[in-house]
Amino acid sequence: xxxxxxxxxxxxxxxxxxxxxxxxxxxxxxxxxxxxxxxxxxxxxxxxxxxxxxxxxxxxxxxxxxxxxxxxxxxxxxxxxxxxxxxxxxxxxxxxxxxxxxxxxxxxxxxxxxxxxxxxxxxxxxxxxxxxxxxxxxxxxxxxxxxxxxxxxxxxxxxxxxxxxxxxxxxxxxxxxxxxxxxxxxxxxxxxxxxxxxxxxxxxxxxxxxxxxxxxxxxxxxxxxxxxxxxxxxxxxxxxxxxxxxxxxxxxxxxxxxxxxxxxxxxxxxxxxxxxxxxxxxxxxxxxxxxxxxxxxxxxxxxxxxxxxxxxxxxxxxxxxxxxxxxxxxxxxxxxxxxxxxxxxxxxxxxxxxxxxxxxxxx
Amino acid sequence: xxxxxxxxxxxxxxxxxxxxxxxxxxxxxxxxxxxxxxxxxxxxxxxxxxxxxxxxxxxxxxxxxxxxxxxxxxxxxxxxxxxxxxxxxxxxxxxxxxxxxxxxxxxxxxxxxxxxxxxxxxxxxxxxxxxxxxxxxxxxxxxxxxxxxxxxxxxxxxxxxxxxxxxxxxxxxxxxxxxxxxxxxxxxxxxxxxxxxxxxxxxxxxxxxxxxxxxxxxxxxxxxxxxxxxxxxxxxxxxxxxxxxxxxxxxxxxxxxxxxxxxxxxxxxxxxxxxxxxxxxxxxxxxxxxxxxxxxxxxxxxxxxxxxxxxxxxxxxxxxxxxxxxxxxxxxxxxxxxxxxxxxxxxxxxxxxxxxxxxxxxxxxxxxxxxxxxxxxxxxxxxxxxxxxxxxxxxxxxxxxxxxxxxxxxxxxxxxxxxxxxxxxxxxxxxxxxxxxxxxxxxxxxxxxxxxxxxxxxxxxxxxxxxxxx
Numbered sequence: 006x007x008x009x010x011x012x013x014x015x016x017x018x019x020x021x022x023x024x025x026x027x028x029x030x031x032x033x034x035x036x037x038x039x040x041x042x043x044x045x046x047x048x049x050x051x052x053x054x055x056x057x058x059x060x061x062x063x064x065x066x067x068x069x070x071x072x073x074x075x076x077x078x079x080x081x082x083x084x085x086x087x088x089x090x091x092x093x094x095x096x097x098x099x100x101x102x103x104x105x106x107x108x109x110x111x112x113x114x115x116x117x118x119x120x121x122x123x124x125x126x127x128x129x130x131x132x133x134x135x136x137x138x139x140x141x142x143x144x145x146x147x148x149x150x151x152x153x154x155x156x157x158x159x160x161x162x163x164x165x166x167x168x169x170x171x172x173x174x175x176x177x178x179x180x181x182x183x184x185x186x187x188x189x190x191x192x193x194x195x196x197x198x199x200x201x202x203x204x205x206x207x208x209x210x211x212x213x214x215x216x217x218x219x220x221x222x223x224x225x226x227x228x229x230x231x232x233x234x235x236x237x238x239x240x241x242x243x244x245x246x247x248x249x250x251x252x253x254x255x256x257x258x259x260x261x262x263x264x265x266x267x268x269x270x271x272x273x274x275x276x277x278x279x280x281x282x283x284x285x286x287x288x289x290x291x292x293x294x295x296x297x298x299x300x301x302x303x304x305x306x307x308x309x310x311x312x313x314x315x316x317x318x319x320x321x322x323x324x325x326x327x328x329x330x331x332x333x334x335x336x337x338x339x340x341x342x343x344x345x346x347x348x349x350x351x352x353x354x355x356x357x358x359x360x361x362x363x364x365x366x367x368x
Numbered sequence: 369x370x371x372x373x374x375x376x377x378x379x380x381x382x383x384x385x386x387x388x389x390x391x392x393x394x395x396x397x398x399x400x401x402x403x404x405x406x407x408x409x410x411x412x413x414x415x416x417x418x419x420x421x422x423x424x425x426x427x428x429x430x431x432x433x434x435x436x437x438x439x440x441x442x443x444x445x446x447x448x449x450x451x452x453x454x455x456x457x458x459x460x461x462x463x464x465x466x467x468x469x470x471x472x473x474x475x476x477x478x479x480x481x482x483x484x485x486x487x488x489x490x491x492x493x494x495x496x497x498x499x500x501x502x503x504x505x506x507x508x509x510x511x512x513x514x515x516x517x518x519x520x521x522x523x524x525x526x527x528x529x530x531x532x533x534x535x536x537x538x539x540x541x542x543x544x545x546x547x548x549x550x551x552x553x554x555x556x557x558x559x560x561x562x563x564x565x566x567x568x569x570x571x572x573x574x575x576x577x578x579x580x581x582x583x584x585x586x587x588x589x590x591x592x593x594x595x596x597x598x599x600x601x602x603x604x605x606x607x608x609x610x611x612x613x614x615x616x617x618x619x620x621x622x623x624x625x626x627x628x629x630x631x632x633x634x635x636x637x638x639x640x641x642x643x644x645x646x647x648x649x650x651x652x653x654x655x656x657x658x659x660x661x662x663x664x665x666x667x668x669x670x671x672x673x674x675x676x677x678x679x680x681x682x683x684x685x686x687x688x689x690x691x692x693x694x695x696x697x698x699x700x701x702x703x704x705x706x707x708x709x710x711x712x713x714x715x716x717x718x719x720x721x722x723x724x725x726x727x728x729x730x731x732x733x734x735x736x737x738x739x740x741x742x743x744x745x746x747x748x749x750x751x752x753x754x755x756x757x758x759x760x761x762x763x764x765x766x767x768x769x770x771x772x773x774x775x776x777x778x779x780x781x782x783x784x785x786x787x788x789x790x791x792x793x794x795x796x797x798x799x800x801x802x803x804x805x806x807x808x809x810x811x812x813x814x815x816x817x818x819x820x821x822x823x824x825x826x827x828x829x830x831x832x833x834x835x836x837x838x
Contacts (some may be wrong), residue, residue: 014399015762021406025776028410029786076419119418124417155559156420174700192427211726318487349487356484361504 006198035075042079043086050083054094059101067105071111074120078128099131106133110142114149121149122157125164134168135201143173150180158188169202171325174208177252182222190225197229204233209242212240220251227257235265242270255289263294273296278306285315292318303333308339311347323350381739383720390734395766397608404614404768405607406777409671416672422555429457430550430627431531435523440469442678444478444546449544451507455551456655459509462541463527464479466498466517466691471541471827475512479503486511486530490534492638494518520623521646528630528638536633538647540624543677544573547581547793552673552743553627564629565652567613567621569605572598573676587677588790593686596801597679600772606671613669617720619655621667623647625675632658632665642758643703645696652704687812694816697729705749732814767802768795 053059055088070076097223100342113124124148127135149161158181181188200207211226218226230237245248245258262270277291280319292310295303306327311320326336333355340347415421432450434777451462481501487495495518496653502511515526524538533555539545549568556563575591588594591766612618623646636657639646651667658665680686701724708725713818745751775794776786820821
């Protein structure tokens, strides 16, 4: 029995070696074929660019070819080369080929997740449909967001950011938010930053949908606002001052006001700083944010926070005091011999600042 | 057979029955490993070609911890290689575990580091710090911490206390990461909020030339011992680890390259300083901790994120290394023995733990028992020698075919090409590895417990060579 089993396994393994070797040959041939097809596409595209127009016959021929994944990959390769050589002409060509791509969007969305993820990647990579209000394509891409496959969802999102329709992007975010599949907030906040359309319109629609987002999505959107600039202080202040706002969302708001100081936010920051050890996360994040608010009251508050039992609060408070340029000697005079932990933090942050400024330090 | 020895036959029959079951189990596991491993690699290659990958440099910060003990030959090159990675937000923390050579001095002068008094937040106990140096002049912050000698686990615990970011990577000071390794190892973190640990592939760096984290010249190592290990690593990293990861059953993430979520490691108590196999112990502990506390978790494995590490080139060094690994395996399994056939731990217990117990920890003893029983059967004329030789040959060929299957699956892994010379070398050496090296290492592993107390916290040094980095 054992021998039979081993012979069986052996046969399968030998078949796998053969499979590997055959695959290697196929991959090599596919590579060569891809290069040949890509060169043919290049000649064809260059001829079409020269003639300045694409006939309906050209479109039909292109659709017929690009329905095959191998040809689409060759086309991808060609566009990549052409983009490097002549970005503007290539972009024009892509725009003129929009009807072909619209057709192909439906064609590829019906395929399995792996192939369905490839076409949105091309939309993103080459800015296909960029700036076009093509709702049918956007709706098709949004349907992909219900896929289990993360890459499929992420490529669809990247395509939507590239197309640049704000309504579609927010609709897509709501769709992700409703689904149970996990989509990392980092992917969303970094992705939103690549949005190619009217950013002001996007922000308005995002704020409109903000109350119905879950806390996780709210944090991602707030992080995006933080990287965007200082235009969102009033609505973020409203979110931060709302007693029903969740802790994670509130942390994100505090970070925003750390990056873009606002005198209206200061009273709230002082309140958070007084939360005490039980809610030390609030205090630690606020201690960091207070570095943007130079005044005596802030400095005094940070000095108090230097005595906190939380290591993180002390660390952030010392860093903020250093950034506020409170004289080091003054601080050392206050803490020397009274609070060793506070002193250690101050010494470290001071040395670190000197290290960054490359002042004299022992080697 | 005389009357006095009539008991021998039933005893040998029982042993024979045991081996039938044992070998069926082993060959089935290897078979499944290779089949699943190869198909996963094939699928990943296809995914990559069709751009089903996360392509951006998402800025999730990572701390890289490099524990070092007497690594003056390699440590500077290792840190340089880390500074070349295609990633934006990370820091490097080198922990010198009281080296007796110039490990710290080499780093300080190579990177113009400055002494600094840094307050430490001790979340995990560790040996006291002697000094800390930092520099901000490099692409990312670089910190050197020298501490009293306490072993690799203790150094990693200090690194966890000192690092700033929520995820950390542990790696060896004689290794180099491939340029895209951080981007790739972060993908499971971005894919699932439950991921607590991610393992990568270790490949022997012997005779491999790297330039800015990219392989510019690859061939199988010229040294036969290192070359056989290259085949063995392929089998282990590209096959069995992929299979175990399919059902969240990975019990090992190599100490040479693994990523962990810091807060969960701290909650679980950090690395165990009493074991020499701290890498395995931590992963087993994470399984135990998360299951006991009903925390959803995933231990993932990324087969195309690569760390190049030096494989021992002398048999003596290899034996020392394997003794150490076997001891570590024993310590980890013994410490977490409650996981043995315990349905509470699901597949981790019933498949992974059981596999490691029977086919890794006990296998050298079982193999030696097998050899003795064959000898006994021969002495008592209870053996069909022709059948035995045939069986051994079939088994050797089976082992070789499995190794070669995985070896040729390199075709699916992005960077490596198989030259005809390497293919011939692999075919020749895999027979040697299965028929010879395997038995030598079985003996080494079986005798690993001799001198156990003496080498408890030893770093287990092997002869070092400079990495071929440009």
